[in-house]
Amino acid sequence: MExxxxxxxxxxxxxxxxxxxxxxxMCQRAQELGLxxxxxxxxxxxxxxxAKYAPRVERAWEEMERxxxxxxxxxxxxxxxxxxxxxxxxxxxxAVLSHREYDFVIGSIHNIRNxxxxxxxxxxxxxxxxxxxxxxxxxxxxxxxxxxGKFDSLGHLTYPLRYIEGEHGIPVDLAKxxxxxxxxxxxxxRGEKALEVNTSGLRQKxxxxxxxxxxxxxxYELGGRLVTLGSDAHRTEDLGxxxxxxxxxxRQAGFAEFAVFDRRKPIMLPLK
Numbered sequence: 001m002e003x004x005x006x007x008x009x010x011x012x013x014x015x016x017x018x019x020x021x022x023x024x025x026m027c028q029r030a031q032e033l034g035l036x037x038x039x040x041x042x043x044x045x046x047x048x049x050x051a052k053y054a055p056r057v058e059r060a061w062e063e064m065e066r067x068x069x070x071x072x073x074x075x076x077x078x079x080x081x082x083x084x085x086x087x088x089x090x091x092x093x094x095a096v097l098s099h100r101e102y103d104f105v106i107g108s109i110h111n112i113r114n115x116x117x118x119x120x121x122x123x124x125x126x127x128x129x130x131x132x133x134x135x136x137x138x139x140x141x142x143x144x145x146x147x148x149g150k151f152d153s154l155g156h157l158t159y160p161l162r163y164i165e166g167e168h169g170i171p172v173d174l175a176k177x178x179x180x181x182x183x184x185x186x187x188x189x190r191g192e193k194a195l196e197v198n199t200s201g202l203r204q205k206x207x208x209x210x211x212x213x214x215x216x217x218x219x220y221e222l223g224g225r226l227v228t229l230g231s232d233a234h235r236t237e238d239l240g241x242x243x244x245x246x247x248x249x250x251r252q253a254g255f256a257e258f259a260v261f262d263r264r265k266p267i268m269l270p271l272k
Contacts, residue, residue: 002244005269007037007260009080010106010155010198010230011239015060016043017052020235023063024070029236031075035243036269037260039104040064041080041230049092057081061100078262080104082155087144088113097150104261106196106230107151110159112137118160123168131164132176139180146187152261153194153228156210157184166206174215185219192226194259194266195219197250199242200232209246216253226266227258247271 012019013026021029023040030038042060044053064079071077079102086093086107097105111117112134123131138160146154156162164170174181188195198210211219216227229246233239250258251271259266 001034001240003247004272005036006034006240006243006247007039007229007258007269008035008231008233008240008243009037009039009078009104009153009228009260010041010082010196011233012042012082013040013060013063015056015063016234017056018043018234023060023067025236026239027067027071027077029239030077031071031073033240035075035240037076037078039078039080039260040067041082041104041106043082043084044096045084045110046086046089046092049089049096057096076260078103078260080106080261082106082108083151084108084110086148086151087141090148093148094150101263103263104153105151105264106153106155107145108155108159109138109141109145112141118163121163123164123170131170131172135160135172135177136180139177139184142184143187146184146191146193149191149193151193152264152266153196154184154188155196155230156198156200156232157181157195157215158210158212162201162204162206162210166201166204181215182218182222185222185224188226189222189224194226194228195224196228196230197246198230198232199246202242202245203238209242209249213249213253216249220254225255225257227255228260229258
C-alpha cells in the first residue's frame, strides 16, 4: 500500500453467500498488504434474515472473535457487519446489533422493496423513466436507513449505477437527482454518519468509485467530513484494491482525514 494509514473497512469472507475465502485467509492477506486497519463486514440482508442470514451472522461473529486473537504485527483488526436493507426488517437489524459488540456497521440498500437486487434487474427492457423511478425510490429508502440511524457509514451510495451504467451501459443523468442526493448528504451530516467511498467500481466496468469525485466534492461542499473507505472485496485477491486511489480522490475533494471505527466510535486518520 502506498499510504501509511491505508485501511479497508468493507469486505466479505466466505461467511457471506457471495464471499469466497475464509476469515483467517482474509486477515492474513490484510497483514501481507500492510494495511493500517482492517475491518471485516460480512453481509446480513435483513429482509432475508430469518430465512437465510441468521446462522451466517452468528458464524461470522464467532470466526471474527477467533481471528482477533490470531492477528500478529501492527494490523488493527475490527469486527464489522454490512446490514443490507435494515429499513425493510428493523426488528432483525436491531436483533443483530443487540447482543454483539461490533466495531463498525455499514448501512446499505441493495434492493428496494418489491424488487430484486439491482444486480439482477434487466434495465434494457424499460425506458429511462423506469430507471429514474427506481432511483427516486432508492434515495428515499436510503433516507429511511439514515433516519433509523443505528449504523456508522452509508455503503456505496451509487450502487445501482454499478449495474445500470457499468454492466448495461445505460447512461444516467444524475442532475435530475441532485436535490435527492443532497438530501441524503445533509441527512448524513445531521445524523453524524459517515459516507463510504467504495472502491470496487475501479475494478469493474463502471470504472469509478461509488460515489465518485464529483459527488464526494459535493458532500464536502455541503459540510460532510466523515468518510470511510472500503474495497468491497469478496476474495483475498481484491482486498485493499483501490484504497490508495480512494484516498487520493478524497484529498482532491478537499478532505484531510478519513475514519475507521473502533467500538462504534470514529478514529480520524490523515490521508497520508
